[in-house]
Amino acid sequence: MIKIRPSQDADLAAITAIYAHHVLHGTGTFETTPPNDQDMAARRADVLSKGLPYLVVEDTSGILGFAYCNWFKPRPAYRYSAEDSIYLAPAAHGKGLGRLLLEELMAQAERAGVRKLIAVIGDSANQGSVAVHKRCGFQHVGVLANCGWKFDRWLDVVLMDRVLGSGGTDAPEPVQP
Numbered sequence: 001m002i003k004i005r006p007s008q009d010a011d012l013a014a015i016t017a018i019y020a021h022h023v024l025h026g027t028g029t030f031e032t033t034p035p036n037d038q039d040m041a042a043r044r045a046d047v048l049s050k051g052l053p054y055l056v057v058e059d060t061s062g063i064l065g066f067a068y069c070n071w072f073k074p075r076p077a078y079r080y081s082a083e084d085s086i087y088l089a090p091a092a093h094g095k096g097l098g099r100l101l102l103e104e105l106m107a108q109a110e111r112a113g114v115r116k117l118i119a120v121i122g123d124s125a126n127q128g129s130v131a132v133h134k135r136c137g138f139q140h141v142g143v144l145a146n147c148g149w150k151f152d153r154w155l156d157v158v159l160m161d162r163v164l165g166s167g168g169t170d171a172p173e174p175v176q177p
Helices: 009-025 037-049 097-111 127-135
Strands: 003-006 054-059 062-071 081-088 116-122 139-150 153-163
Touching (some): 003 097, 009 037, 009 054, 009 081, 037 054, 037 062, 062 097, 081 097, 097 116, 097 127, 116 127, 127 153
Parallel strands (some): 081 116
Antiparallel strands (some): 003 054, 054 062, 062 081, 116 153, 139 153
């Protein structure tokens, strides 16, 4: 049975392993050296300290993927706009888990006060990520052509966004900067 839940400290080894696979073999992240458990723990702590969601999807075999959002930029004025990140274990691709994670992430981000969720998708050829975001109501807003160099080739970044809640139509509830 598939379950999406808030991540726990005990999940960090699986989260780190999934992310390391994407760093070493994928273009969804432009990192080139996998972070260690301590780095991933610090990143998770940063997300959680802002009251933002950091989720995992699991079944009886263990953690199949993770998703979180963090402020789009570090300055406090961006605290109502967040960038989402979703990573699945290789064996979990193509099973609809990315969509389940993104749908739950959107719901929790909205409850946390996020008004705009932004997808910064590495590599224009990353059609799986583009498709899951589109299915979840994200709109294509642009491409940053040839802005990343990985695996001996230039990579684009696809930008997509989605309004959460009332978006920019009214003043937000105060959120800790």
